[in-house]
Amino acid sequence: MTESVWFMLKALFLGFVEGFTEFIPVSSTAHLLLIGDWIDFSSGNDKVFEVVIQFGSILAVMWIFRARLWQLIGGTLRGERSEVLxxxxxxxxxxxxxxxxxxxxxxxxAMFHNPAIFVVTLVVGGIIMLWVERKPQYAKHTADAPLPANTDDSVASLNARSRTLEEITWRQALVVGFAQCLAMVPGTSRSGATIISGMIAGIQRKTATEFSFFLAMPTMLAATVYDLYRNAGALNETQSIAIVVGFAAAFVSALIVVRAVLRFVSRRTYRPFAWYRIGLGMVVALWLLNR
Structure with missing residues (x-):
């Protein structure tokens, strides 16, 4: 097996890792960087690969929720109050x-090159999640009714509940927006930061999850376009092909898992993810100590 083929297989694997971790609060970026280091995948100093393939997962969500997106665009242009809000x-x-x-x-x-940051962000993020789940004042905002027993299509479920999104105030949206800034630090988790901050701000769990998913679309699109604009000229042919391979894998894997993720977060707490984060942080700490 040639070196270039092996490199593409690694890119394919990391693309699947991205798709499976983007929508759960465990930090897809941390997984990409850590696993990439463990399998000796070198994407270059600018880490364009890790940023761009994340939009593959977001594109999958855009495809799944395309009807709701057209409703949002059309309703906003028509001046419908709920869609404008x-x-x-x-x-x-x-x-x-x-x-x-x-x-x-x-x-x-620069933080992408320092795995020690992951130890802090993974563990602290897990502790915050456990703290939020234990607080009774947040429980009243997170106790959601389960999805209908005959609901296999999470898209229809989301569309039926989308009216609750208009109840989010601009202050709550701003809280979520600044929390998303914290997720720029690798290991924090964009989905985790936005959903948990939404819950703290008084948004119900399912509504916070929905808002986080939609917020990911413009955010990751902007990050992808900006990163490609700044670094496209520095990419060689192999790196460019690797990005395409990873992007496609992230798109396909996200299509598979996103409905399951929506069902899970609508019915369960985030405690399993919190403990996973803490455990992974400890593993990374031990790895760094013995490297």
Whole structure:
């Protein structure tokens, strides 16, 4: 097996890792960077691969929720109050990450090369999740009715509940937006930060999850376009093909898992993910000590 083929197989594997971890609060970026290091996958100093393939997962969600997206776009253009409020909240939540991300991108990318940061962010994030789940004042915002027993299509389930998104206030959206900025630090988890912050701000779990999914669309699109604009000229042919392979794998795997993720977070707490984060953080700490 040639070196280039082996490199592409690693890119394919990491693409599947991205798709399976993007929508659960365990940090897909940490998994990509750590596993990439463990399997000796070198994507270059700018880590364009790790950023761009994440949009493959987001594109899968956009495809699954395409009917709801067209409803949002059409309703906003027609001036429908519920859709205008939804679009307003997405814009408010998107702006902090867009501005702060553009100003701090060099410092953020530098953190990608320091696995010790993952130990802190994974463990602290897990502890915060456990704390939120134990607080009774947040429980009243997270006790959601289970999905209908005959519901196999999570898209229909989401669309039926989408009216609750208009109840999010601009202040709550802003809280989620600034929490998304924290997720720029590798190991924090974008989905975890936005969902948990939404719960703390008083948004029901299922609504916070829905809002997080939709917020990921403009956020990751902007990150992908910006990163490619800055670094496209530095990519060689092998790296470019690897990005395409990883992007496709992330898209396919996300299509498979996203409905299961939606069902899980609608019915269960985040405690299993919290303990997983803490355990993974300890594993990374031991690995660093013995490296």
């Amino acid at each position: 939804f679009a307003r909240n997405l814009l408010i939540a998107f702006l902090p990450a867009a501005v702060i991300g553009a100003l701090t991108i060099k410092y953020i990318k």
